[in-house]
Amino acid sequence: MPEEDSHHKVVSVVPMRLAAEVSEDQLRDLSGQDWCRATQQVALDWQQTGAFAEWWEVRFVMRNVDRGRPHELAGLIAGTGEQLAMALAAAVEAEAWSAYRKGVSLDESRAQGRASNAGNEMGHRAMAELATYYLMGTGHALANITGRALALDRSLHPSLFDGLGTWMPVGSPEPKDWLSLNSVTARQLRRVAKSRPHLAEVLGPLTTLLQNSAWSDLERQRGSHYHRRRPQSFGVAGVRLTNPWVEYSPGSWRLSGGLRNYTDSQNLAHETTALARRVLALLTTVMPALHEGLDTLISEMSK
Numbered sequence: 001m002p003e004e005d006s007h008h009k010v011v012s013v014v015p016m017r018l019a020a021e022v023s024e025d026q027l028r029d030l031s032g033q034d035w036c037r038a039t040q041q042v043a044l045d046w047q048q049t050g051a052f053a054e055w056w057e058v059r060f061v062m063r064n065v066d067r068g069r070p071h072e073l074a075g076l077i078a079g080t081g082e083q084l085a086m087a088l089a090a091a092v093e094a095e096a097w098s099a100y101r102k103g104v105s106l107d108e109s110r111a112q113g114r115a116s117n118a119g120n121e122m123g124h125r126a127m128a129e130l131a132t133y134y135l136m137g138t139g140h141a142l143a144n145i146t147g148r149a150l151a152l153d154r155s156l157h158p159s160l161f162d163g164l165g166t167w168m169p170v171g172s173p174e175p176k177d178w179l180s181l182n183s184v185t186a187r188q189l190r191r192v193a194k195s196r197p198h199l200a201e202v203l204g205p206l207t208t209l210l211q212n213s214a215w216s217d218l219e220r221q222r223g224s225h226y227h228r229r230r231p232q233s234f235g236v237a238g239v240r241l242t243n244p245w246v247e248y249s250p251g252s253w254r255l256s257g258g259l260r261n262y263t264d265s266q267n268l269a270h271e272t273t274a275l276a277r278r279v280l281a282l283l284t285t286v287m288p289a290l291h292e293g294l295d296t297l298i299s300e301m302s303k
Contacts, residue, residue: 008111009237013118018126020097030092030099035277038284039088045291046081049074059302064154068170070298073148077294080141084283087134090127091280094273097124118235121269125233128272129225135279136222139209142290143181144168146189146206149294150199152301156192163188186210198300201293205286214278221275231265238262 030036056070101120107113148168150156157167164185166177179185186206193199209215224230232238241264245253 008114010111010115010118010235011237013115013122013233013236015119015123015126018123019093020100020123020127022096022100026099027092027096030095035281035284036088036092039084039280042284042287043081043085043088046084046287047078049081049291050078053078056298056302059298060152063302065152065301066154066170069148069152072170073145073152073294076141076145076148077291080138080145080287083134083138083141084287087131087138087276088280090131090134091273091276094124094128094131094269094276097127098270098273114235118233121235122233125265125269125272128269128276129221131276132218132221132272132279135276135283136218138283139215139218140179140181142206142209142287143179143185143189145290145294146202147179147185149202149297150189150193152297153196156196159192163192181206181210183210199297202290202297205290205293208289209282209286212282214275214282217275218279221272231268232262234263234265234268236262238264240264 031040053071053074056074057068060070097120101124104120106116106120108117147160147164151160151168160167164179166172168177168179172178186203189206190203193203229241231241240262244256246256247253
């Protein structure tokens with residue numbers, strides 16, 4: 001390689017795959033860890049609720065409940081379990097990337113080595129981000145499960161409509177009938193259920209989720225990716241997030257740039273992997289509590 005190769009910047013990289021090159025033994029070790037097993041169990045429990053969809057519908061046939069409401073609720077619970085399973089699979093891939101990158105050494109003095117490192121960062125970050133996207137979807141699904149659990153009681157429909165603009169009609173394809181997970185939604189659901197003390201067990205997990213810093217951090221990342229500017233991955237000659245113009249004296253400006261390294265996203269793949277693990281741990285606590293509350297509610301209302 002010519003001497004100038006050491007100064008060549010990596011401007012663009014297109015990875016051809018996202019999976020890390022790890023051994024079967026490494027994957028077995030990851031899947032056998034306590035955090036992974038705990039999440040697997042929650043995902044399995046929630047998915048298995050789908051087997052009771054028709055039975056739930058039969059149990060409520062003589063109750064004043066919308067036709068199809070229990071069936072839809074069971075399907076939503078089962079689908080949320082699948083989302084959690086997909087989040088876990090992506091998180092395991094992100095952890096596999098962490099293990100792989102610890103064991104590989106690339107020559108950063110050569111352009112090919114720098115390009116490979118940038119590609120590894122992209123693949124690692126992509127799997128970590130995929131985990132967080134599924135986790136975000138799981139959280140929003142919990143809001144809809146909670147809302148539809150309240151909607152089993154038809155007497156609450158007017159209050160749901162007043163507070164949330166919808167009583168969540170069964171099978172609705174309208175976006176307005178599907179809730180977003182945020183503090184406003186949680187407060188309105190709590191107000192609707194205020195006169196029903198037995199619903200506290202269903203509402204508590206949503207509040208716990210929203211009050212946790214892991215969820216707040218996840219929301220901030222999601223906002224950056226979807227509503228602002230997702231930073232380029234570390235290792236490429238990225239465009240900095242800050243304004244390149246610097247006022248060095250009143251009314252006098254200079255354009256900063258040149259050979260300054262791009263560091264805005266340094267360690268972001270590892271940080272996003274850690275965030276995914278934090279949210280997985282949170283959901284592994286919150287979801288069983290909600291599932292237990294739903295089981296109690298279903299049993300009480302179908303008597």
